[in-house]
Amino acid sequence: MKIKIGVKDLRSEFIDLIQRITGEEIALCYQCGNCTAGCPAAFAMDIAPHHVVRLLQLGHEETVLDANSMWICVSCLQCYSRCPKNVDISRIMEGLRQMSLRKGIDKVEIKQLPVDILSDSPQQALVAGFRKLVN
């Protein structure tokens, strides 16, 4: 079955919000899969990067928000670097994380982290980790 998705089909409160806070346009992606092919973390994701974008295009926001993909993405920008359409998926992933964090739902509870992680990690890991994973 032929599915046609234009910018107009992609109007929902969720899509509007994510496009506004990330500055990215979801409809630009034509599913070549270069992002997933280059992603060094895709093996650990419930939903591969290009599928995350596809599901957003089709309006399955709950499926995307329930998956671990956005928390596994490390923002290394390999996806953006190789995207022929200049879609910055790392920004879309950050937008998804922000949707959760801005509602006060954190990925990591700092108090629950093992002591060795807090004492061993270089400062930059803690600062970066808390900025990405904690509200």
Place this chain on the structure above:
Amino acid sequence: MTKEKDIGYYPGCTLNTVARGFDTSTRESAKILGINLKELSQWNCCGAVYPLTPDNLMGVAGAAKVLSAAEKEGERLTTLCSFCFNVLKRTKTGLDRDEERRRVVNDFHEIDYSGGVKVLHFLEVLKEDVGFGKIKESVKTPLKGLKLAPYYGCMLLRPFEEVGIDDHENPTIFEDFLATLGCEVVRYPKRIDCCGAHISVSEKEIVAVMSGNVLLSAFRNGAEALITSCPLCLYNIERSEEALVKREPAFKPIPVVYFSQILGLALGQDRESLGFERNMYDFRPLLKSKGL
């Protein structure tokens, strides 16, 4: 020493503590090469990650304060840590091209950052200010016979249009730098892949696989040590070696060292000042085996 070689220096929090060897070895090599690194008289954390949602101005507040302090003390600012470099350079680009954002951040801190400072990674300073040719002339101990693999990771190269210190798919600056020190440079496919970065705080096992993939790629191409410019890459990779031995019995752990430690070694700096004792996998037995 010429005035042109003065350059502001931002160590960042990790180099001030766990990665002290990275800092001390660089200060010493800079002196030998005639670069006057002037540490900023006041600095704070850069924020470690650049916010990827443009409406998050709080995320650049720390870095903006550093840039503002730097432009008061000179026209150029250099840093060693790949994270610091990435955040400072992206913050600069973002603020310089958008007056409104600059105004909000300036008002917030009551500062007057105007965009007057250039941000450089220390590898760029070595290439452009000193020149690899001059470094080659200054080498006292050529690292003959050592097979070293440069590891770029992500923060030195991406996003290419804002921070890239070299081509984002096929960079050569790190290889060229190592070649001037007389070692054998190992080329391997995963030199620009990510180590797992900050998810080390939440997903240790995944980081072990990601870092392990990089390490294995270098090892299979003959690397005897991995060279990095990022304390978090070093941390993640060192801590993935044990898991990699279990995954790939043919793999033998290799040391991970900072590029400045290698530079200091080649320039004949005092070995004690290079901080090799802090590395999880000791680099010194390898040096001994090569007669260095």
